[in-house]
Amino acid sequence: ALRSVCGFSVPEIARAFVTNEETINKRLYRAREAFRAIGKVELPVESELAMRLKPVLATLYLLFNEGYNSTSHSDHIREDLVEEALRLCDMLNRTARTEQPVTHALMALMLFHAARSEARVDADGAIVLLQDQDRSLWDRRLIALAEQHLHQAAVGAELTTYHVEAAIASVHAQAPTFAATDWARIVGYYDHLLALAPTAIVRMNRAIAVGRSQGAAAGLHALELVEGVEKVHLYHAARGDLLRELGRDEEARTAYGNALKLV
Secondary structure, three states, rough: OOOOOOOOOOHHHHOOOOEEEEEEEHHHHHHHHHHHHHOOOOOHHHHHHHHHHHHHHHHHHHHHHHOOOOOOOOOOOOHHEEEHHHHHHHHHHHOOOOOOOHHHHHHHHHHHHOHHHHEEOOOOOOOOOHOOOHHHHHHHHHHHHHHHHHHHHHHOOOOOHHHHHHHHHHHHOOOOOOOOOHHHHHHHHHHHHHHHHHHHHHHHHHHHHHHHHOOOOOOOHHHHHOOOOOOHHHOOOOOHHHHHHHHHHHHHHHHHHHHHHHH
């Protein structure tokens, strides 16, 4: 779907799945062979919709992420991809056969992020970090709409990663300033997220939140326990920030250098 419907390149898909291009090429080959074997593709019957919905939502989220943080385009934010992901998710929520708490959770998550778009780049198109963003530029209409979808997502007994990620984004959206962010609450949400998705990226993000909540030393300790992120530039950038905060400048320079080699 990412290749044929969304138009992603193989390198873009590899980055989305945090893997290498060879692995993605093999997966694409197997997928094409599977479709050849099927021959004719038909719309799913009612009983199959729930099973089919999960990969559809994952595709939409990856489409949104590539637009929100473009990896292969001159613009840091690709509004066309962001808007398309939101449009398609909105269609799911307006269709009785596909409207589910999880579809509202994903919509909430994407809207919380989209609300910050105007503040994420400066006049020259350079990235503005969260702590430096002008929060008056955040779209409060989109944040209010995101909160509505998050409320609708609370129906039912299922808790998904989209629910928890949307809750984390909601904490950021509610904070009047970066310093006033409830980082302890965010760490708690990451604990829930780890139970659902115990991945290295989630552990890394949790460690960064620990650094904000409990201090740089605690954050660095948590970060250095994470395995499998040695080739992720954000890991080394975060490590550099924590080391710099602790006054370990030479080690911080090395960490930033490693980040620059991988970005």
